Amino acid sequence: MPKLDAAQRFKAELLNVSSKAALAELLVEACAAMGCSWFALTHHIDFLAGPEKGVRLHNYPEEWVRWFDEQGLGVNDPVHRASQRRAAGFLWHEMGTFSRPRRGDRAILARARHHGIYDGLTIPTHIPGEAHGSVSFAWSRGSSATPEALMFAQSLGAFVFEAARQLSGGGAANDPPRLTDRQIECLLWAARGKSDSVIAQIMNLRTDTVSEHLRNARSRYDARSRISLAIRALFDGTICFGDIAKG
Amino acid sequence: MPKLDAAQRFKAELLNVSSKAALAELLVEACAAMGCSWFALTHHIDFLAGPEKGVRLHNYPEEWVRWFDEQGLGVNDPVHRASQRRAAGFLWHEMGTFSRPRRGDRAILARARHHGIYDGLTIPTHIPGEAHGSVSFAWSRGSSATPEALMFAQSLGAFVFEAARQLSGGGAANDPPRLTDRQIECLLWAARGKSDSVIAQIMNLRTDTVSEHLRNARSRYDARSRISLAIRALFDGTICFGDIAKG
């Protein structure tokens, strides 16, 4: 297993990549260093735009990817789902300890094995309001993802992500709508399930004023319902679960 | 500089910490391994109101912290600001290359030096919609944060974050309600902002059936509104942002 200084050489090269091809090449090298067969990088910029806008790079077997795409999986498979709820990297075979399995998950994993993909690890990375993604490395039959590999991948993951971020146009791309203080306050109460009139009582305002704040917030997010508003604001970090739970 | 296997031992211990004191002790050890003087861990679940709700752990000089708090800094200092817009860890003295300095930043950094803090590095970590945080390590005069230390810290950062997350009650959820397939399907459309009648058209059902599914889902979550339902289901992982974005 590679040492820290190997990781550092990768890091230096990652920060200088100028094309997807170069990035892919580096990831192949990382695979070699860890003794695994495949890598997959997803970097998806905008909640609304879907994954087309980000970077998607991998060397998975074509048939597996075709099946995966045909099924309309994408962010629906257990690995991606788990990566949305974690800060730290994880081994696929330990996923069950922190992510609740869903019906159909086993079928997906079985299908992956059918294509030779037996085990793997994933490093999630998130930047609030900008991009979310992950880097995965996958092993074929006979070998499996080790804690050592996880450590190595963990030290690289964030830099892979930064490289992808640069390739897809950098951080300046999309800043989320800004809400005013009052709009956020109203939104938080709404996210707690309060009606406009109750919010008005709480905030000592007229009901119409509350409606007005939420209306303006919706229009800034181009959201037609308060539920879309809440979820988009949650996704981009304008509000967070802690804010909501607090009330 | 420590090797990857040292990082791994830290990781194993991090995942087992049961108190803030134990976590602090581990971070002191990490400092020793890197040759730095101070660590600072912020894990803010609530980032408008300040860090009271999350975990805040550090061994900075008391006077520095007192000044920092009195100034009402918090997320306003250059390091924290940079950490909100980065996925990868960074050295403080390289911050200028990716984060535009703000008026007052220099004064803050000068003040830190006045308290002995000359250089450092920070590893940001984020989980969309849940928590934002960072781990920093700081060096006193004469030494400085090196790329090697950054690599080491990067490999640990996410696990430190997960440890803090567990301590603040984020990770361990008591078993959440289970929704049926149809309930989840309806909920996802609702979370995308669709009305019951529209959902019914999409799913080829009567409007009442959709309302029924959502009513049952609400009752399982003991939620009075669909917005509470959606947010709680999001929080416990029954649905995730990716699911919602997909539609």
Next chain:
DNA sequence: CCCGCCATACCAAGAAAGGGGGGTATTTTA
């Protein structure tokens, strides 16, 4: 200095949607 822009707060009316309550009847599954 005035002007526009924005945040804030308030008002009203009507159409659409959500939520609570009561039902019935199949099919699947444990």
Next chain:
DNA sequence: TAAAATACCCCCCTTTCTTGGTATGGCGGG
């Protein structure tokens, strides 16, 4: 075989969303 899950139906009230307004105070550019 009993319990769920699924699908459908009704009524009634509340809430949300949309579309029109008015008015105040702050802040920066010309």
